[in-house]
Amino acid sequence: MLPVFNSCTNVSFLDQEPVSVVTPENYFTDESQLAAYAINYYSYSSNGVNYNFPQDPIQDDEITDNQASSYPKVTRFSDQYLTPQSGGDWDFNNIRVCNYFFQQVLPKWKASEISGDPDNIAHYIGEMYFLRAYAYFNCLKNLGDFPIVRDVLPDNMQTLTDASKREPRNEVARFILSDLDSAKLLLKQVSPDGAKNRISRPCAQLLSSRVALFEATWEKYFKGTAFVPNGPGWPGATKDYNANYQFPSGSIDGEISFFLNKAMEDSKAVADAFTLTQNTQMLQQDPNDPANPFYNMFADVDMSQYDEVLLWKQYNAGLGVANGFGVELSRGDVNITRSLVDCFLMTNGLPIYATDSGYHGDDSVPAVRQDRDNRLFLFLKQPGQKNILYFTGVTIASDVKPIEPAAAIITIPGIPRYSACGYQIRKGANFSDIAYQYNYNTSGLLVFRAAEAYLNYIEACYEKNGSLDANADKYWKAIRSRAGVDPDYQKTIAATDMSKETNDWGAYSAGQVVDPTLYNIRRERRCELMIEGLRDMDIRRWRSLDQMIATPYHVEGFKFWGPVIQYQYPSAYIVYDQGNANTVSSPGRSLYIRPYEILTSSIVYDGFKWKMAHYLSPIALQHFQITAGDGTDLSKSPIYQNPGWPVEANRPADY
Numbered sequence: 001m002l003p004v005f006n007s008c009t010n011v012s013f014l015d016q017e018p019v020s021v022v023t024p025e026n027y028f029t030d031e032s033q034l035a036a037y038a039i040n041y042y043s044y045s046s047n048g049v050n051y052n053f054p055q056d057p058i059q060d061d062e063i064t065d066n067q068a069s070s071y072p073k074v075t076r077f078s079d080q081y082l083t084p085q086s087g088g089d090w091d092f093n094n095i096r097v098c099n100y101f102f103q104q105v106l107p108k109w110k111a112s113e114i115s116g117d118p119d120n121i122a123h124y125i126g127e128m129y130f131l132r133a134y135a136y137f138n139c140l141k142n143l144g145d146f147p148i149v150r151d152v153l154p155d156n157m158q159t160l161t162d163a164s165k166r167e168p169r170n171e172v173a174r175f176i177l178s179d180l181d182s183a184k185l186l187l188k189q190v191s192p193d194g195a196k197n198r199i200s201r202p203c204a205q206l207l208s209s210r211v212a213l214f215e216a217t218w219e220k221y222f223k224g225t226a227f228v229p230n231g232p233g234w235p236g237a238t239k240d241y242n243a244n245y246q247f248p249s250g251s252i253d254g255e256i257s258f259f260l261n262k263a264m265e266d267s268k269a270v271a272d273a274f275t276l277t278q279n280t281q282m283l284q285q286d287p288n289d290p291a292n293p294f295y296n297m298f299a300d301v302d303m304s305q306y307d308e309v310l311l312w313k314q315y316n317a318g319l320g321v322a323n324g325f326g327v328e329l330s331r332g333d334v335n336i337t338r339s340l341v342d343c344f345l346m347t348n349g350l351p352i353y354a355t356d357s358g359y360h361g362d363d364s365v366p367a368v369r370q371d372r373d374n375r376l377f378l379f380l381k382q383p384g385q386k387n388i389l390y391f392t393g394v395t396i397a398s399d400v401k402p403i404e405p406a407a408a409i410i411t412i413p414g415i416p417r418y419s420a421c422g423y424q425i426r427k428g429a430n431f432s433d434i435a436y437q438y439n440y441n442t443s444g445l446l447v448f449r450a451a452e453a454y455l456n457y458i459e460a461c462y463e464k465n466g467s468l469d470a471n472a473d474k475y476w477k478a479i480r481s482r483a484g485v486d487p488d489y490q491k492t493i494a495a496t497d498m499s500k501e502t503n504d505w506g507a508y509s510a511g512q513v514v515d516p517t518l519y520n521i522r523r524e525r526r527c528e529l530m531i532e533g534l535r536d537m538d539i540r541r542w543r544s545l546d547q548m549i550a551t552p553y554h555v556e557g558f559k560f561w562g563p564v565i566q567y568q569y570p571s572a573y574i575v576y577d578q579g580n581a582n583t584v585s586s587p588g589r590s591l592y593i594r595p596y597e598i599l600t601s602s603i604v605y606d607g608f609k610w611k612m613a614h615y616l617s618p619i620a621l622q623h624f625q626i627t628a629g630d631g632t633d634l635s636k637s638p639i640y641q642n643p644g645w646p647v648e649a650n651r652p653a654d655y
Contacts, residue, residue, distance in 0.1 A: 034125065035124050038101075069595075098135065119188065126186030129179045133207065147167060177211060177212060180205075183199075189201050194304075195314065202273065202450075203447075215259045229252070279378075280292045294378070310450060314444055325429075331418070339556070368380065375484075378426075380424070385404040409584065420557065421556075425530075428531065451479065496519065505539045506526060508545075540615055554589075561590075611653045618642060
């Protein structure tokens with residue numbers, strides 16, 4: 001599973017103590033102090049700062065067309081998504097701790113006043129450039145235009161207010177890439193710990209390719225709207241400091257080309273340097289069966305042994321550092337949707353609907369898995385499978401299931417509800433009973449892996465050139481071969497009927513269905529990176545949600561109202577068309593379970609709806625009030641609101 005840094009924390013930089021109150025200014029004189037400061041901001045809270053790196057990736061995509069939760073939440077897909085009064089994504093706290101580091105360290109480094117190994121000193125400085133880049137990337141994804149602050153600012157209201165001026169989003173992206181270029185120069189190819197638990201140069205290259213591809217595709221698909229600089233209605237033009245903005249490359253098309261070139265360059269550097277982990281195509285079901293390295297890569301207690309893994313988090317229960325992912329996977333918290341399951345190809349490379357595909361239907365989970373892409377075969381749980389193969393005698397959590405049961409989507413006395421969609425995932429699940437104790441699991445957590453670089457190159461190449469070069473061809477065939485799918489992707493493209501792919505958000509950009517080649521590139525990415533926390537980012541940068549403005553989207557799971565599933569339950573507990581007494585969604589709505597359309601009180605009972613404004617987060621009213629001087633005439637604030645959002649708390653978007 002691939003975790004990411006969390007978004008900007010909910011604290012205003014205007015209200016924070018100076019970092020120097022916590023970190024003495026005579027610090028940073030030894031290599032070990034640099035190392036300790038950097039690693040502190042990987043994953044641990046300190047002085048209100050938390051990058052959550054790495055963190056649980058499941059939550060990032062929990063409410064997309066990939067995953068569903070048991071109960072609907074206030075999300076971008078409901079009318080309850082409002083401008084907040086305070087907090088929100090507008091925050092500089094993570095950025096400040098990086099800027100403080102540079103303010104203190106860079107002069108000492110240039111003056112040779114830091115003791116220790118020069119290469120290690122440079123490496124830890126490189127880590128901080130990486131961390132600042134990631135903090136800024138989270139703000140770019142959520143807010144777009146954002147202030148670029150390179151220094152620790154003095155406690156002066158005018159200075160702080162001036163620093164709130166938002167730079168155009170492409171300038172923010174260029175700044176992020178500049179930080180990552182610095183990181184690449186300073187970081188070692190292999191991190192000093194030798195175990196891939198610290199950032200290395202390939203991590204910076206991979207992140208650089210991700211950032212560049214994100215910005216390139218955002219600008220391409222939002223071109224001609226208020227969501228890009230100089231687009232019609234761009235709110236940045238309302239402020240004098242951005243009114244006459246000119247793109248560094250001369251045009252938005254030049255910017256798109258710049259970012260695509262950067263994405264190709266950095267992704268190729270990683271893809272050419274790291275091999276994909278072997279997949280035996282077999283799911284181990286006995287301790288004596290050969291292990292499958294590809295399966296184990298996502299759940300091993302030592303991920304350093306896999307060339308494909310660039311960065312991972314190691315746990316140690318003896319030090320009180322453990323996780324609950326095993327229990328989370330076992331108790332039915334992780335559900336994937338019918339849309340994701342249907343996206344996977346057959347092993348012969350054909351979509352499930354194609355003539356002669358050999359698809360066995362979806363009346364049961366075994367039928368769904370048969371002759372499918374090996375990633376679905378491996379990672380979609382099937383009733384009767386063994387979840388635990390190695391027993392050490394520890395006491396596992398009470399709701400852990402050593403043998404996979406039938407998905408209990410209805411609560412029955414003595415049989416607690418187990419699944420929202422009926423499709424349970426096992427990606428990241430270790431086969432040892434140790435993994436199924438609360439807060440004792442020491443399976444690693446995968447942060448960055450080289451396969452993403454393969455996919456980034458393929459997409460950037462096609463977006464830039466409208467065709468695939470020899471490198472893209474090689475990378476795509478390698479990914480498909482590892483997945484046990486016919487590597488001839490042209491065969492898949494020729495058999496793709498886009499009218500039958502519209503349950504996949506990635507089939508759309510700007511409300512229009514994309515061409516079959518681009519769609520299959522996006523399909524590959526979706527299948528390879530499922531449950532790794534990148535889907536929400538992808539569907540927003542592709543502008544893949546416009547079609548839901550007019551037509552609500554209905555999240556579905558397995559076929560409950562087919563010839564098999566509902567007969568697993570006593571009929572007395574199957575209730576529908578009875579308002580909030582319902583236990584399942586109505587067959588009049590769909591043969592497939594609709595987890596958010598069971599109770600009529602659900603905030604998305606009539607489906608997911610969209611507004612253009614929801615592609616970006618709103619900026620909280622508090623930040624306008626603080627920077628407006630007297631706090632009443634908000635037009636005096638240098639901050640401008642994101643498109644479609646009101647400068648008024650607790651209000652929904654206008655469009």
